[in-house]
Amino acid sequence: MLIAFFVNDMETEHPGYTTTVLAHEATRRGHRVCYITPGDFMLNPQDELHVHARFAPTKKARTASEFFKAMQSAEQDPATIDICEVDVLMLRSDPSLDAQSRPWAEGVGIIFGRAAAARGVLVLNDPDSLSLAINKLYFQSYPEAVRAETLITKFASDVKQFAKDHGGKIILKPLQGSGGQSVFLVGSENALNINQMIEAIARDGYIIAQAYVPAAAKGDIRLFLMNGRPLQIGKKFAALRRVSSKDDIRSNIHAGGTAEAVEITEKELRVAELIRPKLIADGMFLVGVDIVGEKILEVNVFSPGNLQSCSKLAGVNFATPIIAAIERKVEIAMEFTGNFDNRTLAVM
Template structure:
C-alpha cells in the first residue's frame, strides 16, 4: 500500500508531529510512504490528476530524526505520479498555518482531495466533511449539551454583553486558529486591556467567546477517536491530560502545556458517544477531542497531535493501530470497489 501524507510543508515537519510517527508506523508495516504539499497537484487537460510526491529511497528510516533527514536530503526524490498510484491520501495539514501567509494553500488538500476520492483513492479525513469543518464553528453543529455556551461575533459590544452575562469569566479566541494562539481569559467587561485583546484576537476574523469552565485550571484531556469511537488498545485509551503552565489559560503543548496521564472515565466515554453519529456521517476517520469537565472545547479534525506524547506516557504507540485501520479500509475498497462512497469508507 502507498500512503501519501499531505502536509503544509516538508520543511515544517517535526520529530514530535503525529504525522511523523504515522509515517514511521506505515514504513514499519511494509508500506510505501510519500509526502505531498499544497503546490504539488496538477490537473491535466485529459482530466488526470498528477502529484509531485516526495519519496524516500534507500533503507527505510526507523526513527523520527532519520525520517525527516531523509525527506530533506538527497535521499528524497520528487516523483511525478498519477494519483491512482496512491492508495491512501491522509490529509494532515493545518489550514490555519497557511491562512494568512498563503491563503491559496489553506484548503488545497480539501479541494484536490475531492478529486482524488473521485478517482478511487481513499482520502481521510473525508474532504467533503473537512470542507464543513474549516474552523471552530464546526463544534456548533453538535448537540448543545456537549459544548460550552458560545457567542461568535466581531462586535465588541456583543462580546461585552456576553461577558456581563457570565460572571465566572469568558475565554476569547479566534474562530480560525490553532496551537493556542491569541487565546485569552476575560474576567469582566472592565478588563483594562479588553480593547487591545479584542484587536489582537480579531485580526484573523471572527471571534469565539465561550463560558469559562473552572475545571480548566487542571488542564484539558485530549482524546483520540477513530472511526467515530475512542481509540483504545488493551484497556489503554489514546488520551492524555494537557496541563497549562502556571498563569496560562492555554493547555496546548505548543504553548508550554505539559502532558500527563489521563483517566478516561465512563462520563468522558458517554460524552464522546454523543459526537459519534455526526462524526461518522461526516467521514471523520481520526479526530482529537479537547475535553474539560463534561464539555467539548474543540474538535480537531485536520491534524490532531499528541500521539508521541501518549506513547511516552503509556508505552503504547497508537500510530500502528491507525495504519492497521487504513489497511482494513483498503481491503474493503478491494471488495466493494467504488460502490461505497469515500465518506462511508472513511469511518468503517
C-alpha cells in the first residue's frame, strides 16, 4: 500500500508531529510512504493527475525521529508519479497557515483531493466535507447541546453587547485561524482593551465571541476520534489534558501549554457520542476534539496533533490502530470496487 501525506511545507514539518508518527508507523508495517505539498500537483493534457512526491527510504527507521531525518534527505529528490498509484491520500495540511502568506495554497489539498478521489484514491478526511470546514463556521453545524454559546460578527457593538450579556467575561478569536492565534480572554482586568482586541481580530476577518466556560481554567481535553468513535487501545484513550501557562489563556502545546494524562469519563464519552453522527455523515476519519466540561471548543478535522504525546502518556502506540483501520479500508475498496463513495468509505 502506498500512502501519500499532504502537508503545508516540508520545512515546517517536525519529528514529533502526528503526521510523522503516522508515516513512520506505516513504514514499520511494510507500506510505502511519500509526502506531497501544495505545489506538487500536475494535471497533464491527457487529464491525468500526477504528483511530485518525496518517498521515504526503503530502509525501516527504528524511531519517528530517525524516519524524519531520512525524509529530510529525500526532500531534494522528488519523483513524479500518477496519483492512481497512490492507495491513500491523507490531507494533513492546515489551510489557515497558508491563508495570509500563500492564499493560492490554502485550498489546494481540497481541490486536488477531490480530483484524486474521483480517480479512485481513498482520501482522508473526505475533501468535500473539508471544504465546508475551511473556517470555524463549520463548528456551528455540530449539536447546540455541546457548543458554548457563540456570536460571529464584524461589528464591535455586537461583541460588546454579547460581553455584557455574559457578565463581561468572554473569549474572542478569529473565524479563520488555528493553533491559538489571536485568542483573547475578555474580563474585568482588561475590559478597557476590548476595542483593541476587536480591532486586532476584525482586521483579518470575522470575529468569534464565545461564552467563557469556567471549566477551561483547568485546561481542555484533546480527544482523538477515529471513524466517529473515541480512539482507544484496551481501556486507554488517545487523550490528554492541555493546561495553559500562568500567563497565557491558550492551552495549545506550541503556545506554552503543557500536556498531562487525563481520565476519560462518561461526560467526555457523552460529548463524543453526540457529535458522532455529524462526523460519520461528513466522512471525518480522524479528528481531534477539544473538550471543556460538557462543551467542545473546537473540532480539528485537518491536522489534529498531540498523538505522540497521547501515546507516551498512555504507554501505547495509538498510530497502530489508525494505520490498521486504513489498511482495512483499502481492503474493502479493493474487494467491493465502486460500491462505496469516498465519504462513506472514509468512516467504515
